Amino acid sequence: MTRIVIIGGGPGGYEAALVAAQLGAEVTVVEREGPGGACVLTDCVPSKTLIATSVRKQALLDASSLGVRFTGGPDGDAGGVMADMPLVNKRVKELARHQSADIAARLVAEGVEIVEAPGRLVDPRIVKAGGRTIQADVVIVATGATPRVLPGAEPDGERVLTWRQLYDLDELPEHLIVVGSGVTGAEFAGAYRSLGSEVTLVSSRDRMMPNEDADAAEALENVYRRRGMNVMGRSRASSVKRTDDGVVVTLEDGRTAEGSHCLMTVGMIPNTSGIGLEDAGVTLDRGGFIQVDKVSRTSAPGVYAAGDCTGVLMLASVAAMQGRIAVWHALGEAVQPLRLATVASAIFTDPEIAAVGVAQRQVEAGEIEANVVKLPLATNARAKMQGFHDGFVKLFCRPHTGIVLGGVIVAPRASELILGLSVAVQHRLTVDQLAHTFAVYPSLSGSITEAARRLMLPTATVI
Numbered sequence: 001m002t003r004i005v006i007i008g009g010g011p012g013g014y015e016a017a018l019v020a021a022q023l024g025a026e027v028t029v030v031e032r033e034g035p036g037g038a039c040v041l042t043d044c045v046p047s048k049t050l051i052a053t054s055v056r057k058q059a060l061l062d063a064s065s066l067g068v069r070f071t072g073g074p075d076g077d078a079g080g081v082m083a084d085m086p087l088v089n090k091r092v093k094e095l096a097r098h099q100s101a102d103i104a105a106r107l108v109a110e111g112v113e114i115v116e117a118p119g120r121l122v123d124p125r126i127v128k129a130g131g132r133t134i135q136a137d138v139v140i141v142a143t144g145a146t147p148r149v150l151p152g153a154e155p156d157g158e159r160v161l162t163w164r165q166l167y168d169l170d171e172l173p174e175h176l177i178v179v180g181s182g183v184t185g186a187e188f189a190g191a192y193r194s195l196g197s198e199v200t201l202v203s204s205r206d207r208m209m210p211n212e213d214a215d216a217a218e219a220l221e222n223v224y225r226r227r228g229m230n231v232m233g234r235s236r237a238s239s240v241k242r243t244d245d246g247v248v249v250t251l252e253d254g255r256t257a258e259g260s261h262c263l264m265t266v267g268m269i270p271n272t273s274g275i276g277l278e279d280a281g282v283t284l285d286r287g288g289f290i291q292v293d294k295v296s297r298t299s300a301p302g303v304y305a306a307g308d309c310t311g312v313l314m315l316a317s318v319a320a321m322q323g324r325i326a327v328w329h330a331l332g333e334a335v336q337p338l339r340l341a342t343v344a345s346a347i348f349t350d351p352e353i354a355a356v357g358v359a360q361r362q363v364e365a366g367e368i369e370a371n372v373v374k375l376p377l378a379t380n381a382r383a384k385m386q387g388f389h390d391g392f393v394k395l396f397c398r399p400h401t402g403i404v405l406g407g408v409i410v411a412p413r414a415s416e417l418i419l420g421l422s423v424a425v426q427h428r429l430t431v432d433q434l435a436h437t438f439a440v441y442p443s444l445s446g447s448i449t450e451a452a453r454r455l456m457l458p459t460a461t462v463i
Contacts, residue, residue, distance in 0.1 A: 001026050002331060005127045005134050006323075007119035007275070008142030010037030011316040012307030014103055016140050016323030021110040023331050028136075029112055030119035030129040035104040038144050039316055041096050042164040048348050049092045050167075051187060054194035055350050057083060058227075061194075066387050083195040089167045119143075121276040124300045138302050138330045141282070141290060142323060143275065145268035145308035152239035153179070153264055159247050160240050160262045163188060173197045173261040177249050179237045180265035181208035183347050188263055190224060190349045199229045200257050202249060204236040209347070213360055213408045215374065215394065216353045220410070223351065223390050232257065240264070270309045287311065294337035296326035304330060312338070315345055341406075344422040346415035351391045354418035357406020357425040358396050370396040370405050373454040375447050377411055382442035388412055395421070395431070395451040402430040402455065411444055420448055431455040 002025045006013045009031025020027045033041055060081050064070075070079060107114060117130030121141070127134045147162040149155065157165045163184060174197065178189040181203030193199040201208065201224070208224075208231060209217040221231055236252045240262050247262040270288045278284060281300035283291045289311035296304040304326035307319030321338060328335040344356040362368045377383045377391035391410035397403060404424040409417050424434055434452035439445045 002137045003135065004028070004138045004140065004327070004330070005030065005119075005136035006140045006142060007121065007127060007129075008037060008140075008144060008271075008307065008309070009033075009035050009103075009114070010039040010142060010144050010307055010319060012142035012144075012319035012323040013037065013140065014107060014323075015320035016142065016306060016327050017107055017112045018110055019324050019327045020331070021107075021112050023327065023333065025327075025331065027110075027112045028115060028134055029107065030115045030117060030127060030134075032116065032118045034100045034116060035107060035114060036096075036100040037142075038146075038164075039319075040099050040103065044316055045096045045099050046092045046167055047163060047184075047187065047191075049095050050088065051191045051348050051350070053083065053088050053091075054191040057081060057196075058194040058350055062387060083172055085172045085195075086170060088195075089169065092167050119275065121280045121282070121303070123280050124302045136302075138304065140296075140323065140326050140330075141272075141275075141277065141298070141303065141305040141309060142307045142319065143271040143309045145270045145314065147264070148267040148269050150179075150237070150240075150264065150266055153237065153262075155264060156242070159242050159260070160264065162264055166263065169261075173259070175200070175246070175259035175261070177202060177247065177257050177259040177262045178265060179240070179249060179262060180267070181205070181231075182211070182265065182267070183209060185263075185265035186220065187348050188265065189229060190220075193224065193227055193229050194350060198259070200259060201229060201231045202235050202237055202251070202257065203231065203233050206233055208233075212347065212353065213355060213394070215360065215392065216355070216408055216410045219390055219392065220349055220351070220353065268308060268314060270311065272309055285311070292322070295329040295335060296322045296338070297329070302330075313340060313343060313345075315343065318343055342422070342426045344418050346418065348415065351388070351410055351412050352414035353408070353410050354414035355406070355408045356418055356422045357404070359406070360394070360408070363396065368405065369399055371399050371455055372396050373451050375451050375454070377444070377447065380442070380444060380447050382444050382446070383411070385442065386412070393447040393451050395448070395455060397431045397455050402432055403428050404431060404434060404452075407448075407451075409448075413444070417445055417448070420445060 006029045119129040176197045177200045179202045189201045238252045239250045246260045249257045283299040290305040306322035308314045347353040374394040394408040396405040407421040431452040439449040
């Protein structure tokens with residue numbers, strides 16, 4: 001029997017453990033925070049729970065446009081709707097704990113041993129954890145990453161915060177300054193604006209989410225500005241200082257922004273320091289990320305790595321797939337190397353943004369030849385019924401064969417809608433096949449098949 005020890009119990013770790021156990025290996029998961037790791041307990045699950053509450057509240061605020069009138073509010077609007085933050089945060093934490101408990105129960109049911117302690121690699125075959133020395137045939141490192149801290153803007157857990165500290169606040173921030181306009185910053189900025197905070201989003205680039213589809217970022221920024229958010233472009237923060245009753249963010253050009261709280265969302269650093277990796281022969285890059293190949297192998301024989309600690313697309317779904325691939329490869333199963341071109345991603349803003357496959361910038365740079373079509377969501381019957389005016393469906397295909405190369409969706413529940421395009425990209429379906437697939441009418445997914453029909457036309461070569 002192969003003995004596998006996994007350091008880290010997040011998606012990369014627990015998914016690897018489940019596959020290994022089902023294939024007959026003896027499995028131990030070492031996790032200091034609890035099953036599910038930071039992803040479940042402090043990061044992904046809590047943040048998306050908070051966002052779900054904010055989306056519900058925003059729906060109430062927008063309900064009057066659908067003919068829903070409220071008593072007590074000005075002109076029949078949703079007056080007096082407020083977020084009870086102690087209750088919201090209590091639910092966020094409880095849901096995270098319950099999800100962790102569900103993962104633990106599943107692992108135990110599959111015969112996986114859980115050691116709740118920090119783990120350290122002594123050599124490629126030995127892990128120390130909780131006072132124990134555990135022998136292993138295979139080790140998988142899935143230790144995740146931690147919010148990056150900027151010098152001069154160190155979090156104090158009260159006024160200057162990382163996203164892991166937000167859920168300890170007793171009340172809704174009166175004015176939240178979000179430093180960093182990547183995916184995490186955009187998600188929290190939108191959520192707290194919908195919950196009722198004044199929000200200033202500080203972006204060091206020309207636009208928010210500079211690494212995402214430009215059309216999608218523009219659409220979301222327009223929504224945010226319409227909802228009253230102050231989006232400051234080309235504004236790099238140099239320091240964050242506390243005042244008597246709030247914070248002052250100083251920008252590199254000398255300007256300042258004042259608020260009640262500041263949320264720092266300036267990236268992640270890998271949890272790879274001090275756990276014996278380099279002594280065991282595991283190579284790290286300059287940023288401290290573990291270097292792995294497409295089947296999750298590190299430079300040390302018998303040692304694999306998965307998840308955010310590798311720096312390979314920091315998504316829970318990618319971490320989980322890296323972990324599964326590591327186990328399949330280690331146990332000699334048939335395995336397909338990780339294909340980043342097929343990875344679907346979602347940004348849980350309101351509206352959501354989801355994408356898979358090639359990106360617009362690749363097409364514009366001449367790296368990939370593709371036909372492109374973009375359909376505004378405002379023309380979709382279901383969107384009109386539900387009062388959705390923003391967003392679009394964008395689809396890419398090869399010019400001659402019509403093979404679907406990717407797409408972008410900006411819409412409510414885009415994270416669910418993207419699955420159809422993911423299947424098309426994964427299995428190299430053509431726009432003809434997609435166009436001949438039945439979509440419910442009326443539905444938002446109908447815009448996907450409509451986009452495919454547009455790409456069947458010889459004139460559909462540009463947006």
